[in-house]
Amino acid sequence: MELAEEITAYVDNEVKDFPVKCRLGELIKNDFPIRNEYLIQKRIKELLQQRFANCTTPDELRNKILTEIFQVKFN
Amino acid sequence: MRAITNKLSNEELQQRYREFEKEAVPHMDAVYNFALRMTGDEDDADDLVQETFLKAFRFFDKFEKGTNCKAWLFRILKNSYINDYRKQTKEPDKVDYEDVQNFYENIKSDQVEMQHYEQDAFTNLLDDEISSAITDLPEDFRTVIILSDIEGFTYEEIADFVDIPVGTVRSRLHRARKMLYAQLYDYAKDKGFVAKKKTSK
Numbered sequence: 235m236e237l238a239e240e241i242t243a244y245v246d247n248e249v250k251d252f253p254v255k256c257r258l259g260e261l262i263k264n265d266f267p268i269r270n271e272y273l274i275q276k277r278i279k280e281l282l283q284q285r286f287a288n289c290t291t292p293d294e295l296r297n298k299i300l301t302e303i304f305q306v307k308f309n
Numbered sequence: 310m311r312a313i314t315n316k317l318s319n320e321e322l323q324q325r326y327r328e329f330e331k332e333a334v335p336h337m338d339a340v341y342n343f344a345l346r347m348t349g350d351e352d353d354a355d356d357l358v359q360e361t362f363l364k365a366f367r368f369f370d371k372f373e374k375g376t377n378c379k380a381w382l383f384r385i386l387k388n389s390y391i392n393d394y395r396k397q398t399k400e401p402d403k404v405d406y407e408d409v410q411n412f413y414e415n416i417k418s419d420q421v422e423m424q425h426y427e428q429d430a431f432t433n434l435l436d437d438e439i440s441s442a443i444t445d446l447p448e449d450f451r452t453v454i455i456l457s458d459i460e461g462f463t464y465e466e467i468a469d470f471v472d473i474p475v476g477t478v479r480s481r482l483h484r485a486r487k488m489l490y491a492q493l494y495d496y497a498k499d500k501g502f503v504a505k506k507k508t509s510k
Binding site for chain 1: 337436443454483
């Protein structure tokens with residue numbers, strides 16, 4: 235696995251091996267290019283979590299689906 | 310749907326309806342959002358969500374209680390999307406992984422200046438611009454970034470959903486974020502949210 239991809243896994247809390255996790259943490263602290271990778275991955279993840287324009291299911295669609303399912307019950 | 314009424318008593322149907330309402334219906338917004346991001350069209354998303362929920366209700370006895378219902382619904386949606394929607398419209402753009410690799414390799418660290426993080430140029434971008442940048446990603450990359458960063462699935466769940474190894478999930482996610490970063494950086498630069506780099510003579 236490329237080191238850069240390990241940084242992605244680190245950001246996602248998907249590095250299960252504790253010593254590897256510690257080593258990556260040290261690299262992020264001390265290595266400028268690795269820190270940049272970390273910041274890009276983290277920033278995009280946070281941006282999508284916080285800002286992604288989530289839409290609510292339109293009421294018409296929700297009602298249509300629930301009505302259709304509900305009709306099955308009494309067919 | 311008629312097949313259900315032939316097999317289940319009214320009491321059993323009522324029980325299924327109650328369980329479905331409790332387990333599946335609360336995930337409708339997440340399913341709708343994913344459908345919208347995958348198709349890029351409200352009418353197609355409506356059709357996909359409707360089909361997903363009707364299939365889910367029909368086969369709700371196949372859902373293992375106590376497991377992740379949202380992941381189960383997303384799998385039904387994915388199958389409908391691949392089998393029905395995409396066949397009727399068009400094949401997805403084939404991803405030339407070499408092109409993606411070249412693009413990705415060109416995003417070098419020197420394009421990333423620490424001041425971007427300090428000034429947080431992306432804060433000024435509109436939600437629509439972020440949505441649009443996601444929609445512009447190749448499908449393989451768009452899928453993993455939506456599932457991970459918006460829907461909060463683990464690598465293992467995404468691997469199971471997309472049917473690829475966990476390592477490929479990680480790799481696609483890594484590249485998807487870099488591509489998205491580059492796209493949003495360009496938007497921010499065009500809008501003057503990022504200071505232009507001074508060129509030395």
